[in-house]
Amino acid sequence: MTDLSADTAPRRSARTPRPLAPAKRFLRILRPYLYLAPAIACFVVWIYEPLAQAFVLSFQQWNLLPTSPKTWVGLDNYRNIFDLPKFWQALGNTWYYLMGLLPLAVGLPLVIALFTQDLPARSRNLYRALIFVPMIVPPVVAAAVWRWLLDPNHGILNLGLQGLGIEPVEFLSDPSIALWTITFITGWKLVGFATLILAAANAAIDESLIEAARLDGATKWEIIRDIRLPLLSPTLMLLVLMVVLLGAQWSFSYIHVLTEGGPLGSTTNIYYLLWQFGFGSLSVGWSSASAVILFVGFGLLAAALFALKAKVTFYDD
Amino acid sequence: MKTSLIALAFATSATMTSAQTIPESVTEPVTITFYNYNLASAGNGADATNKMIAEFEAANPNVTVKGVPVPPQDIATRLQADLVAGQPIDLVQMPFAALGFAAENLGAVALEDIVSEAELAGHFEGMVPNGLELGKLDGKTYGLAYTFSTPVLFYNADIFREVGLDPENPPATWEALKAAGDQIKATTDYLPLATGIYGPTALDWLMQGVIASNGGAVINADRTKMTFAEPEAIEAVEMLRSLAQAGITRNLGITAQMEGMAAGNTAMYLQTSAIQGYLVKGAEDNFELRAAAMPAFGDKPVKPSNSGSALSLHSTDPAKQRAAWELMKFLTSKRGYTIITSEIGYLPLRPEIVEDPEYLGEWVKDHPLLQPNLAQLKNLAPYVPLPGPNYLQIGISMMDAMEMATFGEDDDVKATLTEAQERTQRLMP
Numbered sequence: 001m002t003d004l005s006a007d008t009a010p011r012r013s014a015r016t017p018r019p020l021a022p023a024k025r026f027l028r029i030l031r032p033y034l035y036l037a038p039a040i041a042c043f044v045v046w047i048y049e050p051l052a053q054a055f056v057l058s059f060q061q062w063n064l065l066p067t068s069p070k071t072w073v074g075l076d077n078y079r080n081i082f083d084l085p086k087f088w089q090a091l092g093n094t095w096y097y098l099m100g101l102l103p104l105a106v107g108l109p110l111v112i113a114l115f116t117q118d119l120p121a122r123s124r125n126l127y128r129a130l131i132f133v134p135m136i137v138p139p140v141v142a143a144a145v146w147r148w149l150l151d152p153n154h155g156i157l158n159l160g161l162q163g164l165g166i167e168p169v170e171f172l173s174d175p176s177i178a179l180w181t182i183t184f185i186t187g188w189k190l191v192g193f194a195t196l197i198l199a200a201a202n203a204a205i206d207e208s209l210i211e212a213a214r215l216d217g218a219t220k221w222e223i224i225r226d227i228r229l230p231l232l233s234p235t236l237m238l239l240v241l242m243v244v245l246l247g248a249q250w251s252f253s254y255i256h257v258l259t260e261g262g263p264l265g266s267t268t269n270i271y272y273l274l275w276q277f278g279f280g281s282l283s284v285g286w287s288s289a290s291a292v293i294l295f296v297g298f299g300l301l302a303a304a305l306f307a308l309k310a311k312v313t314f315y316d317d
Numbered sequence: 318m319k320t321s322l323i324a325l326a327f328a329t330s331a332t333m334t335s336a337q338t339i340p341e342s343v344t345e346p347v348t349i350t351f352y353n354y355n356l357a358s359a360g361n362g363a364d365a366t367n368k369m370i371a372e373f374e375a376a377n378p379n380v381t382v383k384g385v386p387v388p389p390q391d392i393a394t395r396l397q398a399d400l401v402a403g404q405p406i407d408l409v410q411m412p413f414a415a416l417g418f419a420a421e422n423l424g425a426v427a428l429e430d431i432v433s434e435a436e437l438a439g440h441f442e443g444m445v446p447n448g449l450e451l452g453k454l455d456g457k458t459y460g461l462a463y464t465f466s467t468p469v470l471f472y473n474a475d476i477f478r479e480v481g482l483d484p485e486n487p488p489a490t491w492e493a494l495k496a497a498g499d500q501i502k503a504t505t506d507y508l509p510l511a512t513g514i515y516g517p518t519a520l521d522w523l524m525q526g527v528i529a530s531n532g533g534a535v536i537n538a539d540r541t542k543m544t545f546a547e548p549e550a551i552e553a554v555e556m557l558r559s560l561a562q563a564g565i566t567r568n569l570g571i572t573a574q575m576e577g578m579a580a581g582n583t584a585m586y587l588q589t590s591a592i593q594g595y596l597v598k599g600a601e602d603n604f605e606l607r608a609a610a611m612p613a614f615g616d617k618p619v620k621p622s623n624s625g626s627a628l629s630l631h632s633t634d635p636a637k638q639r640a641a642w643e644l645m646k647f648l649t650s651k652r653g654y655t656i657i658t659s660e661i662g663y664l665p666l667r668p669e670i671v672e673d674p675e676y677l678g679e680w681v682k683d684h685p686l687l688q689p690n691l692a693q694l695k696n697l698a699p700y701v702p703l704p705g706p707n708y709l710q711i712g713i714s715m716m717d718a719m720e721m722a723t724f725g726e727d728d729d730v731k732a733t734l735t736e737a738q739e740r741t742q743r744l745m746p
Contacts, residue, residue: 061706061707063706064394071706080707080710080743080744083740083743084714084740085717086714086717153577153582173567173568173569173570173573175724259570260517260570262568262570263568263724264568264720264721264724264725265717265721276713277710280517280709280713281709281710281713282394282709283707283709283710286710
C-alpha cells in the first residue's frame with residue numbers, strides 16, 4: 001500500500017509544463033473535450049433532454065396523440081396526484097418492496113457467497129450455477145411460471161400445502177400477501193446476480209490477509225467479521241445502492257403480468273403507477289409529474305446513500 | 318408536421334370521396350386492411366373473425382383482406398401512427414367511444430357520401446334501428462353498427478342441480494342471487510359468483526349497468542356532475558360488499574374469472590356476452606352452461622349497459638372503398654351475424670335470423686344462452702362516456718374507490734364513495 005503512493009509521487013513531479021505553439025496548445029486544451037463529446041452527446045440526447053421534457057410535460061395536459069394540443073395546467077397535475085390515495089399507497093408499497101428486497105438481494109447472497117467459498121471448486125461452481133439460473137430466465141416467463149406454481153386451486157405449492165392439511169393460500173389475490181409474493185419473486189430473480197458479484201469480490205480478497213489472521217489464531221467467524229466483511233463493504237454498499245434505487249423497478253414485469261397492481265392496489269408501486277398514468281390512461285402530464293416527484297425523491301435518497309457509502313466502506317488500497 | 322400530414326390525408330379523402338360514388342363492383346384484384354380487436358384476443362373472437370374473412374374472400378376472389386389485430390384501447394393511437402406512417406387503413410372495428418375522434422381526425426368516411434341511397438337502405442333493412450343510430454354523427458353513418466354485447470349472468474346448471482337449486486329458475490334479483498350463493502357456499506367448494514365488474518379492462522361499463530338497474534347513475538344526464546355517491550349507487554355497492562363479505566364473490570382478475578367459470582369451478586358469472594364463445598368451449602363435455610339476464614334490484618327494471626363497436630371505412634381509393642364496403646356488408650349480413658352470435662357471443666343486430674332455421678334457428682334451440690342477451694336488447698341503456706381530457710383518471714379513480722368499498726377493510730361504503738366523488742369532481746372539465 002505504501003509502495004504504491006511512493007510510486008506515483010515522482011511521476012507527478014516529472015510532468016512539468018513546457019512551452020507550446022498557440023494552435024497546438026488550443027488543440028491540447030480541446031482534446032479531452034473532443035474525446036468526451038460522444039459520451040456527452042449521448043447523455044444530452046438520451047437523458048438530459050428527455051428529463052427536461054418530462055419536467056415541462058409535468059405542467060401540461062396531453063394525451064400522447066400528436067394531433068391533440070398540449071395545454072398548460074400549471075401545478076394541477078401535481079395537485080391531482082397528491083390528492084390521489086393510490087399515489088400514497090404506491091409510495092408506501094415502494095418502501096415495503098425495498099425493505100423486502102434488501103435481505104433477499106443483499107443478505108442472502110452474502111451468506112451464500114461466504115459459505116460456498118470454502119466448498120471444493122467443483123461443487124461450489126455447480127452450486128453457484130444453480131443459484132444463477134433464475135437470472136437468465138426472462139422475467140415474463142418467470143412470472144408466468146410462478147403464476148402456475150402459486151395458483152390457489154391447481155398450483156403445486158398449494159397442492160403441497162393442502163396435502164399437509166393447510167388451507168390453500170392466495171398468494172396473488174390476498175391483498176395482505178400479494179406484495180410479499182411479488183417481492184419474493186423479484187428477490188429470487190436477483191439472488192443469482194448478487195451472489196455472483198459478492199463471490200467475485202470475496203475471491204478477490206488477498207489470501208495472505210486471511211492466512212495471517214489464521215496464523216494469529218482467528219476463528220472462521222472472526223475472519224469473516226474482521227477481514228472479509230470490511231473488505232466486502234464497497235461491494236455490499238454498491239448492491240444496497242442498486243437495490244434501493246432500482247429494486248422497485250425490477251418488480252415491474254411481475255406486477256404487470258401477475259397482479260396489474262391489484263388486488264385493491266396492494267401490489268402497485270410508484271413505477272407501476274407512473275406507467276399506468278402514462279400508458280394505461282395516456283395522461284402524459286400525470287405520468288411526467290410523478291416521474292419528476294420520483295426523480296427528486298430518489299435523487300435525495302441516492303445522495304444520502306452515496307454519503308453513507310463514503311463513510312462506511314473500507315478499501316484495501 | 319404530423320398534424321399537417323393527417324390533415325392532408327383527411328382533406329384528400331374528403332375531396333375524393335364527396336366528389337364521386339364508388340364503382341359498382343370490384344373488378345381488379347385489391348388488398349384491403351381490416352383493423353380488428355377481436356383478432357387481438359386469443360380466446361375470444363379471433364377464430365370466428367378469420368372464418369368470416371375467409372368466407373368473404375372465397376365469395377369475392379378479387380379481394381384480399383389483411384387482418385390487423387389491435388387491442389381496443391390502442392385503436393386510436395395505432396390508427397394515428399399508421400396514418401402518419403402512410404400505412405393503408407381501409408376498414409376498422411371502431412369502439413363507439415372512439416367513433417367521434419375517428420370521424421374528425423382519422424378520416425372515417427360517411428357511407429352516405431360514397432354509397433347510393435338505395436343500396437344503403439337495402440342493406441340497413443332488417444338491422445336494429447337503435448344500433449344503426451349509434452353509428453351516426455350529424456345524421457351521417459360514420460360507423461356501421463357491428464358487434465354489440467350486454468352483461469349476462471352465465472351459470473353452471475350442473476352445480477345448481479348438485480346443490481338443489483332449480484336451473485330452470487336462475488336468480489332474477491340480487492336477493493335471490495345471494496340466497497343461491499349462500500346455498501352453494503354452504504354445501505360445496507365452488508365459488509358461487511364471479512363478476513367482471515372490476516378490473517382494468519372493464520373500467521365502469523358493467524358498473525354503470527348495475528347502478529342504473531338500481532335507479533342511479535355514475536354521472537348526471539348532462540355529464541357535469543359525478544353522482545356515484547348518491548344513495549342508489551351506494552346501495553348497489555353495499556349490495557356487492559355484502560356478497561363479498563359473505564364469501565359469495567371474490568376479487569379475481571379477468572383471466573382467473575374466465576378460467577374458473579370455463580373449468581366448472583364457478584357457479585355464476587356476470588360478464589359481457591362477448592366471452593360466450595370461450596365459455597361454451599370450456600363447458601363442452603364438462604358441464605351445462607346456461608345464461609340469464611342481469612339480476613335486478615327488487616322489482617326495479619334491469620338496465621343492462623351495452624358495449625360495442627362499429628365498422629368505419631377509411632379507404633381513399635374508390636376500388637378499395639367498394640371492396641371495404643362489400644366486406645362491411647358481408648360482416649353485417651345474416652350469415653355474418655350467424656357466425657358472430659354463435660361463435661363469439663355478440664348480439665345479432667339482424668334479430669330475424671334467430672327464428673330462421675337457415676341461420677341461427679337450429680343453433681338457438683341447442684343454445685338457449687342467447688335468449689337473455691336478446692331480451693336485453695329491448696331495454697339497453699347505452700354506456701355513458703365520462704367527459705373531458707381526464708376521463709380515464711376519473712373512471713379509474715371511481716372504480717378504485719368502488720372496488721375498495723366492495724372488497725376493502727372499511728365498512729363505510731358511503732364515506733369511501735363520497736370522498737372519491739369529491740375528488741373526481743375536481744377532475745371534471
